[in-house]
Amino acid sequence: MHCSLCQSSNQAEFTTEMMIHFRGLRKLTDPGVLVFPKVLVCLNCGFSRFTTPKTDLARLAGDNLRTEVSTQQRSVAAD
Numbered sequence: 001m002h003c004s005l006c007q008s009s010n011q012a013e014f015t016t017e018m019m020i021h022f023r024g025l026r027k028l029t030d031p032g033v034l035v036f037p038k039v040l041v042c043l044n045c046g047f048s049r050f051t052t053p054k055t056d057l058a059r060l061a062g063d064n065l066r067t068e069v070s071t072q073q074r075s076v077a078a079d
Contacts, residue, residue, distance in 0.1 A: 001040075003042035003044065003045060003047055004047060004049070005042065005045050005047040006042060006044055006045040006047065008042055008043075008044040008045065010042065010043045010044050011040055011041060011042050011043060012040075012041055012043055013038050013039065013040050013041075014038065014039050014041060015036065015038055015039075016036065016037055016038070016039045016050070017034065017035075017036055018034070018035050018036070018037060018050075019031075019032045019033070019034055019035075020032055020033045020034075020035060020060060033056065033059050033060050035052055035053070035056035035059075035060075036053070036056070037050040037051060037052055037053060037056070038050065038051075
């Protein structure tokens with residue numbers, strides 16, 4: 001596989017630990033979702049990419065859905 005940016009084949013895969021936070025003032029106290037993707041890094045230009053594991057993706061989708069529902073409920077209550 002070649003780098004999407006510079007087309008180099010000089011790449012390495014690293015195990016990572018990443019904390020993903022949702023945007024918005026309402027989510028400031030939310031600790032976020034801890035994920036452990038593998039990151040593919042081009043050792044020539046630094047371009048990096050990762051794929052979120054399915055189990056982590058399900059947690060992100062679930063937390064995001066709860067945020068959207070909560071926001072919708074508040075806007076309906078305000079009307």
